[in-house]
Amino acid sequence: MGSMFRSEEVALVQLFLPTGAAYTCVSQLGELGLVEFRDLNASVSAFQRRFVVDVRRCEELGKTFTFLQEEVRRAGLALAPPEGLLPAPPPRDLLRIQEETDRLAQELRDVRGNQQALRTQLHELQLHAAVLGQGQGQGHGPPVASSYTDGPSERTPLLQSPGGPHQDLRVNFVAGAVELHKAAALERLLWRACRGFLIASFREMEQQLEDPVTGEPAPWMTFVISYWGEQIGQKIRKITDCFHCHVFPFAEQEEARRGALQQLQQQSHELREVLGETERFLSQVLGRVQRLLPPWQVQVRKMKAVYLALNQCSVSATHKCLIAEAWCATRDLPTLQQALQDSSSEAGVSAVVHRIPCRDMPPTLIRTTRFTASFQGIVDAYGVGRYQEVNPAPYTIITFPFLFAVMFGDVGHGLLMFLFALAMVLAEDRPSVKKAQNEIWQTFFGGRYLLLLMGLFSVYTGFIYNECFSRATVIFPSGWSVAAMANQSGWSDAFLAEHPLLTLDPNVTGVFLGPYPFGIDPVWSLAVNHLSFLNSFKMKMSVILGVTHMAFGVVLGIFNHVHFGQLHRLPLETLPELVFLLGLFGYLVFLVVYKWLRVSAASAASAPSILIHFINMFLFSRSPTNRPLFPGQEVVQSTLVVLALAMVPILLLGTPLFLSRQHRRHRRRHADQQPDETKTGLLDSPDAGWGSDEEKAGCPGDEEKAEFVLSDVLMHQAIHTIEFCLGCISNTASYLRLWALSLAHAQLSEVLWAMVLNKGLSMSREIGVAAVVLVPIFAAFAVLTVAILLVMEGLSAFLHALRLHWVEFQNKFYSGTGYKLSPFTFNVEDE
Template identity: 45%
Template sequence: MSSIFRSEEMCLVQLFFQTETAYYCINALGELGMVQFRDLNPGTIIFQRKFVNEVKRCQEMERILHFLEKEITKANIPIIESGEIDKAPCPRDVIELEAAFEKLEKELKEINTNQEALKNNCLELTELKFLLQITEDFFEEVCHFVFNLSSEANHFLIETNQLNRYTSPSLFVAGVIKRERFPAFERLLWRVCHGNIVLRHVKIDVPVEDPMADEFVNKDVFMVFFQGEQFKSKVKTICEGFHATMYPCPESLHKRMELSIGVNTRIADLSMILTQTEEHRTNVLLSAAKHIHQWNVKVRKMKAIYYTLNLCNLDITHKCLIAEIWCSVVDLNKVHNALSKGAELTGSTLPPILNRIETRQTPPTFNRTNTFTVGFQSIVDAYGVGNYREVNPAPYSIVTFPFVFAVMFGDCGHGLIMTVLSLGMVLYKNLHSNKKMDNEILSTLLHGRFIILLMGLFSIYTGLVYNDCFSKAFNLFGSAWNVTAMFHNHILHKSATLQLDPAVPGVFSGKPYPFGIDPIWNIAVNKLTFLNSYKMKMSVIMGVIHMMFGVTLSLFNYIYFKELRNIVLQFIPEIIFLTALFGYLVFLIIYKWCRFTVSESETAPSILVHFINMLMFNYSGSLQTFLVIIALLTVPWMLLIKPYLLYSLRNKLFFLHLIQQFSFGDTFVQQSIHTIEYCLGCVSNTASYLRLWALSLAHAELSEVLWHMILHNGFTTNHGLGSIGLAIIFAVFATLTVAILLIMEGLSAFLHALRLHWNLDPNWGSGPGRMEGREDRKVAEGSVEEESFKMRLEGGK
């Protein structure tokens, strides 16, 4: 019978099935999700296995689907996910899938190639259009320059052929360049040509689309006038170096107008063709988007099946496949039924044979979980997996983890907000259980929705214990303190602070507040002193109890495995060491609370001084001396006796040739590490639990600061904005509360609670164990990756 408090009993099962039914049997086991395969071909490389070609075909189909999915995402087309879990395709359907994928890929690549070519032509024509429009001003400027130069020639006898060189078609270059490259382009032209050029440029107002970069870029039109063929070659070389596009520009105005009309006509034709091409491409992607998720699931399942088949072994006749699986004992009947259903799909009359075999190998650890417990199991497994059949601390963490968090986060107002948000996540997940979440952060939050829900509920409880709601207290039952018993009304109105003496009759009723902390402490000046003392002692008590609970869990392991030696030599000295020192500290705290009344509070001793003096024998009494000596004696008890007994026992077995040589040094070093780690860990972990007090104090102080600095000022300050101003102030208060106190402080408290539970983990188990690779759930979801799948499958070797 399975139990959530201990990892399940596993068995090694050998399977025999025909080659024809192998695919369907593996598929049935994958959909069932209850087994882990062992690799029966560890010495064979992956490329020499029987189904490697099928795996390669699946990888090729995955590549095509990845290409299609990338194009669909680029086109901003939503991928439709069906709510149903798709099954793996039949082997005979693979050819049809491959043909459909290759056809889609070929068609889409042809469309992309044609579209890119059309966009390049359209880009060139668009740039030429802007160039022809802008260069009219350049030619008018040059003509004006030549006219002035001609007038000077009449006076200075300049030759006519020298003037004609400025207006010759071969003495200018026109083109388009990216705007950010133009300053460097201009400087280089000026330096190379020694200033013997005339450079003009104008910015293109409209960004043009660059099909290569798939983005819109800003460009400039430029025109360079120069003299001589030597400058012409230099200018063209510089233009090519800066990736500027040069275009032919006719000298004649009439030719430029004709060219401009032709360019506009071609641009209109290309725009129409591009529109039709884009519509066709969108239709192809829309049809693919309807099935891309389904195809991905099918291909990944098929790949996982063939990858698993590569772990099986062929018999001598090559007509039967042999597999070995780890399976929970309680699931054997379900596995057998699944294999029978898989064989029936092929019409085979010979059912698969399931044979349970005995083995000395340590089975993998499998802790059964559900949607509620999986988050807490992940917290435990993140530190380490226990050995086979050891106690599983995850069920206890369902209570301890949110409670430890709530001690640090205790505020019923903030806890209520967290509870409402977590309930929203629970409802959302229930309504969209099969929807894939692309956002990793939101996916993680949804995965731990029940953890957050319990953290919120426990925070409400601890907030009521602290009597703290957004830094304010509830006065539900009436305070046990009475101010009027000491002071009259005229003193009450004149004094800013009053000191209440509980020894005065009538001031303190003697009856504690029925539930939580008395609300009068919320307005007391010494509130911080009182709460610090209370939360500090509470943290120590909770820490020691938590550590004792962790050590007690190890006792259940020793009893289950019948390890009497570990009970006597490890558990008993550990619990004595912890109780003699820190259990006594807890006793002192509780004794001081019960022993000293209000009238004797001034003579109450300091627990800190008393506990320190306990370790200094000159100041401690007989009981304290006895406890310290007992604690010190447990150290050699744990350190020396167990290695010596193991050494004696193994030597006898070695002489009887029952075991190999035993290394006393290794055993002694291992036991020394454990002893030192435990003794220092008790001291360190006790101090670590003081973070419960520190974070609770920080949370309360931040909440009080936000209340007084923001919301309180909004109620008391006359800002002249009325209700609108209050709404703005409340919005600021709510935003900072969620951002700082819920998200930042909540995350901090979560991480500290995680650290405290990880400190406890070495106490209950010997670990590290091997987690059972439940590859089947991945197969069922269609999200198996090859490497992770390999690691999961080989985990049971």
């Protein structure tokens, strides 16, 4: 079989890598992505391994790269992806990359520090200039008495001194700037703390200043405070410090302030020139980082991956080579050998590869394409298949979309889903589509081929159901004739007026002309018993599909038993399972199909009930009113029930007794044959030590370590027998979800049509209202169709189809207890 039907053959190989060429060899293996290394130093901590120093150096470089990347993003630049394929650099280049990286990082830190200092200094100069600009043209003399008192109080002396109350007080100034959102609180606190013994002037700056740290523009408020008294001045300075105000010197004379303002403007001009030169130099450094960082990141990540792989190798006794063990696909062994020879040619000693025996279960390798990846992902989500186990994915490609479509069958809804998936398929090579960061979009895009088939199969089942947005379509002429019934029965206008519901009798000549060529006849959409007819059809169809699906799963188990050499399972497990399943539920399917073919319209009134026959089958009884479908039916039914019940003890005891007998034989000749078997296994087949039989007591590959315990095997087989026998009943009933979901989808579609679009079409019959009403109603219909019927109902049908495959189908033959082959590759690093 091909690799899609079961996993590829995987071998355990041992690699002898010369010490001088080990790095080059592993690097080449990372480019090819052929092998999965096994850790031969599992008992050694990560800090005691051979290449831990190199790994730490790569990690430190990664931290420096992160700093450089953040600096590039801070400048509003983007890192371009590296051009071409970059191999892992030689080990000696790591020191060069580290030196250049450290130099660039130090230059960036120095330039950023200088830029920050210059911006802070320029910010201070701008604030100081704004404060001095506020004082231009304003006279700041001694405050008058009215500024701090409303009039004489009881404590005011009657006789004032000749010089006045303030002749010895000197006016002082505090000037500065505060952030706008703090200005109101600062003004209130100053007034209350100083009890009004001050004059404060606040003015908002016309231009917002750039914050030196964040670079964001921020509004500022300048203030000039006149006060007298040393205690008041101390209070003012403490309050401004608490509000983180920028306080600047403020001369009393206007001429001095004007001179200081001119000097500040000159300094600001010089600072801007220096800051411009600094930013130009910063741009040059960032340009070098932007050019060098992407290839460095890829190279250092590859180097770290190589050293981590080398840490999993052991050192030979002579310390001349490294020994590695790895899993590799058998068909890739020649490529592996050639790659190692090419990589180690410069060292003078070629690397050696040879297969070794292994008792561990090999990993599972199934190669996928962009089409099969989503279907394989559905299977692997349940569990990765065991090595060489039958892979359900090829069959899931057809069965999963089909069972989904059985529940989602509608031509219109399926066509919308198909077109949506087709658009993603056609645009799959666009970088903007492939690398979109939206998680929901990535989910849909990853399953685009699955959605494509789901939509296509839904269109097919929609034609079977004859439903397009819940409406029936007339593609072929109907097989029913109302005119023939009217002529035969003599229906008049008065009769039609009195009888709104009429019955078409297929036994009347000319009424039923024959079956509809494809799907359900559209005349059924007009019938009152339309729902009853569809329910009967879909219920029987669900049972037929379910039994067929489960029987196919049991048949696939045959390929597993033959491949693993477990031929005893064919008569002891597979055959009893098929007899039990088909003898009971396969017979039910036979009754349904036989009744469809045997009973005609003429004998439909006296047709026997399949349900009564099936119940009587288990009760070993008969119903006088329910005649048999065929002669000898009771004998056939009794025989099938007895045969099915007889399969239960075979299924329960057959395998344990066979294994017990085989184990006794093995013990009798174990002492004589053990040396020969070990020798033969090592010479003939490197993988001969691994198997999957329960003969090894449930532990694959541990034949010598695990002891055969009959009670454990009996318990395991009893669980399997009970699960299968009860599962045949419950799983068959579980497939009725196909009928239930299909009915729910059809009814929701019918309700949406009747309650939304049909009402809009009824309103549009009035002239002049059509354009006004139909647009919003159709918009609502479209939104509800997508949200409810496509998204919600589609997700529901998807989950139910998932359950039918995981539980009802795969448990018949698929264990899903393996693990994937995870090859050592640089592909992830390159991306």
